[in-house]
Amino acid sequence: MLADHYQVETAADFLSFEFVSVGPRGRVIKAVRYTSIGFNQFYNLGFGDKDPVSGYLSDTTVINNGDSQKVLATVASTLYTFTKRYPQATVVAAGSTEARTRLYRIGIASNLAAIEADFVVLGLLADEWEPFRRDVAYSAFLAYRKL
Amino acid sequence: MKVKELTSANKLPAGYTINPDLNGKYADDPLIQVKAARAADLLKAAGLPRPELRNPRAK
Numbered sequence: 001m002l003a004d005h006y007q008v009e010t011a012a013d014f015l016s017f018e019f020v021s022v023g024p025r026g027r028v029i030k031a032v033r034y035t036s037i038g039f040n041q042f043y044n045l046g047f048g049d050k051d052p053v054s055g056y057l058s059d060t061t062v063i064n065n066g067d068s069q070k071v072l073a074t075v076a077s078t079l080y081t082f083t084k085r086y087p088q089a090t091v092v093a094a095g096s097t098e099a100r101t102r103l104y105r106i107g108i109a110s111n112l113a114a115i116e117a118d119f120v121v122l123g124l125l126a127d128e129w130e131p132f133r134r135d136v137a138y139s140a141f142l143a144y145r146k147l
Numbered sequence: 148m149k150v151k152e153l154t155s156a157n158k159l160p161a162g163y164t165i166n167p168d169l170n171g172k173y174a175d176d177p178l179i180q181v182k183a184a185r186a187a188d189l190l191k192a193a194g195l196p197r198p199e200l201r202n203p204r205a206k
Binding site: 011017018037 | 159160162163165166170171172174176178179182184185187189192194196197201
């Protein structure tokens, strides 16, 4: 099972998700969107903080709300929900910055046992996909359901 | 914001609710579009995973 995660609201098509991070810096609306990227059944996992003024998402703001593990577990939980609806989907994820991609890697590694029970997880290293290993500085990640 | 709670356990995992206001939301968000385009470029550059990495799916 995944670690503790936030309550999540989902669109009826399970492509858009929202949840609220709660911590010392207040309440921050986070959003996840799965977008088809033109390859057969390949989707990008987009994730960011909702700007309360513009409504647009950003993944470069650093909130430091003290709940990064819970936030990442929540994002991972959306992967379960999304692929339950789209079991043939392959999901690609990469951060906008090296630091953000590292955060993704930590999130995957922290929940790896649970994730690998249901998913094949690959990392992109020097333009080659390989089975995910902890502590490897991948530039992107890919996951799909074990069927 | 109207939220519809689904009671059927096999439709949604625990802690999830359907919110119709989210239908289509963020599809046109600039960050989402940029990241999707970047992911497509990345797959074009690196290619798809080798077939043996995808074998577990066929098992």
